[in-house]
Amino acid sequence: MYDVRELYQELIIDHSKKPRNFYALTDSDRSAQGYNPLCGDKVTVYLKLEGDRVQEASFQGSGCAISTASASLMTETLKGKTRAEVEALFQRFHTLVTKDNPETPAVSELGKLAVFSGVRDYPVRVKCATLAWHTLRAALQGGGETVSTE
Amino acid sequence: MSAARDLSLRAVRAAPPLSFDVSRIREDFPVLKQKVHGKPLVYLDNAATSQKPQVVLDALHRFYAADCSNVHRGVHQLSERATKDYEESRSTLQCFINAADHREIVFVRGTSEAINLVAQSYGRSHVCAGNEILITAMEHHSNIVPWQILCEEKGARLRVAPINDAGELLLDEFEKLLNDRTRFVSVAHVSNALGTINPVRQIIEMAHRWKVPVLLDGAQAAPHLPVDVQELDCEFYAFSSHKLYGPTGIGVLYGKASLLEAMAPYQSGGEMISSVTFEKTLYKNPPYRFEAGTPNIAGTIGFAAAIDYVNQIGLKRIGAYEHELLAYATQVLSQIPGVRLIGTAKHKAGILSFIVEGVHAHDVGTILDLEGVAVRTGHHCAQPTMARFGVPATARVSLAFYNTREEVDVLVAGIRKVTEVFG
Numbered sequence: 001m002y003d004v005r006e007l008y009q010e011l012i013i014d015h016s017k018k019p020r021n022f023y024a025l026t027d028s029d030r031s032a033q034g035y036n037p038l039c040g041d042k043v044t045v046y047l048k049l050e051g052d053r054v055q056e057a058s059f060q061g062s063g064c065a066i067s068t069a070s071a072s073l074m075t076e077t078l079k080g081k082t083r084a085e086v087e088a089l090f091q092r093f094h095t096l097v098t099k100d101n102p103e104t105p106a107v108s109e110l111g112k113l114a115v116f117s118g119v120r121d122y123p124v125r126v127k128c129a130t131l132a133w134h135t136l137r138a139a140l141q142g143g144g145e146t147v148s149t150e
Numbered sequence: 151m152s153a154a155r156d157l158s159l160r161a162v163r164a165a166p167p168l169s170f171d172v173s174r175i176r177e178d179f180p181v182l183k184q185k186v187h188g189k190p191l192v193y194l195d196n197a198a199t200s201q202k203p204q205v206v207l208d209a210l211h212r213f214y215a216a217d218c219s220n221v222h223r224g225v226h227q228l229s230e231r232a233t234k235d236y237e238e239s240r241s242t243l244q245c246f247i248n249a250a251d252h253r254e255i256v257f258v259r260g261t262s263e264a265i266n267l268v269a270q271s272y273g274r275s276h277v278c279a280g281n282e283i284l285i286t287a288m289e290h291h292s293n294i295v296p297w298q299i300l301c302e303e304k305g306a307r308l309r310v311a312p313i314n315d316a317g318e319l320l321l322d323e324f325e326k327l328l329n330d331r332t333r334f335v336s337v338a339h340v341s342n343a344l345g346t347i348n349p350v351r352q353i354i355e356m357a358h359r360w361k362v363p364v365l366l367d368g369a370q371a372a373p374h375l376p377v378d379v380q381e382l383d384c385e386f387y388a389f390s391s392h393k394l395y396g397p398t399g400i401g402v403l404y405g406k407a408s409l410l411e412a413m414a415p416y417q418s419g420g421e422m423i424s425s426v427t428f429e430k431t432l433y434k435n436p437p438y439r440f441e442a443g444t445p446n447i448a449g450t451i452g453f454a455a456a457i458d459y460v461n462q463i464g465l466k467r468i469g470a471y472e473h474e475l476l477a478y479a480t481q482v483l484s485q486i487p488g489v490r491l492i493g494t495a496k497h498k499a500g501i502l503s504f505i506v507e508g509v510h511a512h513d514v515g516t517i518l519d520l521e522g523v524a525v526r527t528g529h530h531c532a533q534p535t536m537a538r539f540g541v542p543a544t545a546r547v548s549l550a551f552y553n554t555r556e557e558v559d560v561l562v563a564g565i566r567k568v569t570e571v572f573g
Contacts, residue, residue, distance in 0.1 A: 040542040064510035
């Protein structure tokens with residue numbers, strides 16, 4: 001039986017209303033933009049790297065609760081991680097929210113990000129949850145084009 | 151008489167005179183019986199597409215099961231039956247909007263194609279550099295983009311008549327925008343995003359003073375209020391089957407005979423020609439000139455069955471019921487703290503766009519979906535309208551004559567749940 005709280009958990013509501021790391025990083029090394037035109041979700045992800053590690057991560061943008069909370073929780077999880085660890089986290093998050101994958105990563109591997117497990121039952125909202133992550137990847141790879149998950 | 155048409159007419163004649171018995175009407179729509187996320191479906195997305203009564207489903211099935219043949223060619227039995235039903239459907243549509251002649255009914259895929267046809271076939275030969283085309287600030291993209299493309303192609307200018315904060319056309323401003331450079335006016339009869347019913351008689355009168363032809367986008371109007379194209383005196387009228395309880399992929403462009411006769415073909419190929427040689431090809435008269443290729447035969451017959459069904463109930467009765475339901479829905483939605491209605495014109499059809507303060511429309515839509523309630527969220531193919539009201543998106547409720555007050559109550563409970571979840 002579907003329950004609204006399975007998708008809209010307290011942590012998601014909290015992060016959507018009070019997003020963390022919600023500022024433009026003026027001295028960032030990397031940044032990228034994401035935009036889903038059909039639903040209007042917009043995000044810019046900023047990164048400051050020290051060597052191979054993420055020293056600071058922040059974002060700006062506007063959109064639905066899922067996309068905002070996803071960006072907020074993402075920036076919290078990135079600090080101190082190496083690029084390889086960030087990529088692994090991206091893959092695990094993608095697996096978590098995509099219905100096609102039968103293996104759900106353990107909560108211990110994802111920490112707070114596991115709160116998005118409800119998204120897998122709402123395929124239409126997967127793009128909202130993954131927009132910030134795809135934008136993050138684009139920031140690390142340094143492409144320059146605006147990312148979309150639509 | 152084909153099996154499909156016969157069945158449809160017998161159903162109409164056999165039905166007893168109705169007072170508005172919505173629970174009886176709901177039994178005609180099989181799709182309404184289902185559950186969504188364990189809750190009864192509350193379908194409030196009729197402006198996106200409407201549900202289909204059993205007689206329409208039967209008409210579609212019977213065409214393919216008993217009368218399936220191509221039309222206008224062939225001397226065999228099935229072809230004759232299919233052709234008869236197809237052309238009778240044209241007469242049904244003619245009567246529905248009180249067109250003077252069945253040849254003024256062109257079958258197209260839908261309202262978008264109808265407008266594209268006029269923009270290309272009429273617009274290209276009547277609009278030149280320096281001319282103007284006038285639309286309004288509340289149009290659907292299908293009544294904006296074809297004109298933008300035409301203006302760019304011809305070096306003409308697109309003018310946009312403004313609307314007020316209630317979503318009503320500023321008629322004075324509209325009139326000021328008419329001048330001797332205006333070559334076409336294209337306006338929504340009813341706004342899909344706001345529900346506003348435009349003062350189309352006055353619009354047409356004003357345009358005609360400047361000898362400017364008018365197209366009315368009737369996609370959201372034809373299902374909900376009686377349309378009489380002779381009385382309106384519009385040059386073109388466009389509407390779709392799938393919003394009128396009929397199948398997708400079929401719609402009507404009404405055009406005054408004198409204009410259609412002077413218009414060049416839109417799409418070309420089979421069916422729209424009278425003779426083809428490599429030296430010269432001659433085209434058919436309207437409406438066939440504009441109907442290239444094998445038509446959506448089943449769709450046309452299904453559309454006519456939907457019209458018969460609606461006529462059986464009566465558009466005036468449907469309009470009155472929906473009007474009452476709209477009044478109720480407007481009243482109860484306005485009472486929810488945090489809900490802002492977008493589109494509060496004095497004269498509206500059964501469309502309510504709204505936002506919940508601090509909550510994105512998609513989150514509203516998802517939570518409502520969990521309660522079994524289907525609404526549409528987004529920009530509704532009316533991005534300029536959204537921008538006019540300073541919102542990225544709205545949630546839109548659109549009513550039909552099979553919706554009930556109880557369903558509106560479920561919607562309200564769902565919206566209250568949204569405000570609860572988002573604190």
